[in-house]
Amino acid sequence: MTTDSSRGRQRRRLTATVTDLERPRQKVFLVGVLSRGTSAVEAERSLDELALLIDTAGGDPVDSELVRRDVIDPALFIGSGKASELADLTRATDIDTVVFDSPLSPAQQRNLQKLFECDVVDREAVILDIFAQHATSRIGAIQVELALLRYNLPRLRGKGTSLSQQAGGIGARRGPGETKLETDRRRIERRITRLERDLKDFDRTRETQTKARRRSQIPVVSLVGYTNAGKSTLLNTLTGAGVLTEDRLFSTLDSTVRKYELPSGRSILLSDTVGFVRRLPHHLIEAFRSTLDQVKEADLLLHLVDASDPDPERQIEAVRTVLSEIDAGHLPEIIVINKADQAEPATVKRLANLHPNAVIISALTGEGIHSLADVIGTVLDADRTVVRLEVPYARGDIVAAAHAEGEVVAEKHDDSGTIIDVRLPRSRIKAFAEFQVS
DSSP states (O other): OEEETTTTEEEEEOOOSOOOOSSOOEEEEEEEEEOTTOOHHHHHHHHHHHHHHHHHHTEEEEEEEEEEOSSOBTTTBSOHHHHHHHHHHHHHTTOSEEEESSOOOHHHHHHHHHHHTSEEEEHHHHHHHHHHHHOOSHHHHHHHHHHHHHHHGGGOOSTTOOSOOOSOOSSSOOOTTOOOOOOOHHHHHHHHHHHHHHHHHHHHHHHHHHHHHHHHTOOEEEEEEBTTSSHHHHHHHHHOOOOOOOSSTTSOOSOEEEEEEOTTSOEEEEEEOOOBOTTOOHHHHHHTHHHHHHHHTOSEEEEEEETTSSOHHHHHHHHHHHHHHTTOTTSOEEEEEEOTTTSOHHHHHHHHHHSTTOEEOBTTTTBTHHHHHHHHHHHHHHTEEEEEEEEETTOHHHHHHHHHHSEEEEEEEOSSEEEEEEEEEGGGGGGGGGGEEO
């Protein structure tokens, strides 16, 4: 990075890592804001991540600027002087799109677009665009379109504005199956209502599946973590699921569930979920709540951490923030330090010291996988214990309840009734105390 002290400007050259996309790649200029209470290192890392997001969305992040500003300008965000200076710069370098690392209000976005004479979007728009490109399932398409509509609705200006910009690029402009979105607000609101209704139908179906899973007493272990932490790679290594894996942000969005047998012989369901990111857009959290709610229903979370990342602790913090937002912060969690084969040994050691109960693995090479499987089994069994019940034949309801609420290990019959060895949550043992024997 070079510093222009006379202008108070910080700028660096950025190079995209992927150039083989079919659609033309836009030249993108990044703008970050260094405000009071934010360190320069933190702001720069956020810009670095934004550059990766833009690359994933199909743009070339060619230049960036970190603007120091304590008070946000309500009209132009960074103030008229700095905005005019950057507008001259982007016109001179033939920039297609300017992306701000902070959220822009609809008015700020419109004012900046007039001044820059090119597309101006914010970080949320880039993430929405990535989701729009990567969602493949029907439910994923519904959730993405809903998030796009909610984001774009306040940005409409009268009846002459079109939400359908079919050109490829960055900025919450495309959705799976999206043809031409109506500009009339009432029609868009009706579309939002219909999509919300479709999601409720999906929720009812998922609830039925959840009840069936609970009856089967198969524990669900959900893979969570920062985007590109290696969740899909781990799922493939454990189960041979064949899920797409790429060294890119948000390469997979749709949930995948596979059965896996622990070394003890006990079966579990492994659920892969969408990756998290710092400042995951509120519109996405709301739209993807149906998918994210699957995390809430897990019996255990495997929280994957990319040990090769420059700031893994920030990733852990970001993931836990999203878990709290979806009311899943209370669930049992195993920290899984992944990519040990790529990370500096000192970094892995530091993370292990910070998280003494963590498991160190490489999902790519298989290092530590057997240890992880053992720990999963130990944690799942920690809150459950095996009790023996002797149930008279007249109390078939107790036998049924034991099957419904626990894992029946053994069952036999004698002259007095049914003898069941059942693994129960400790909180439910008292309910069967009348029939419990040594």
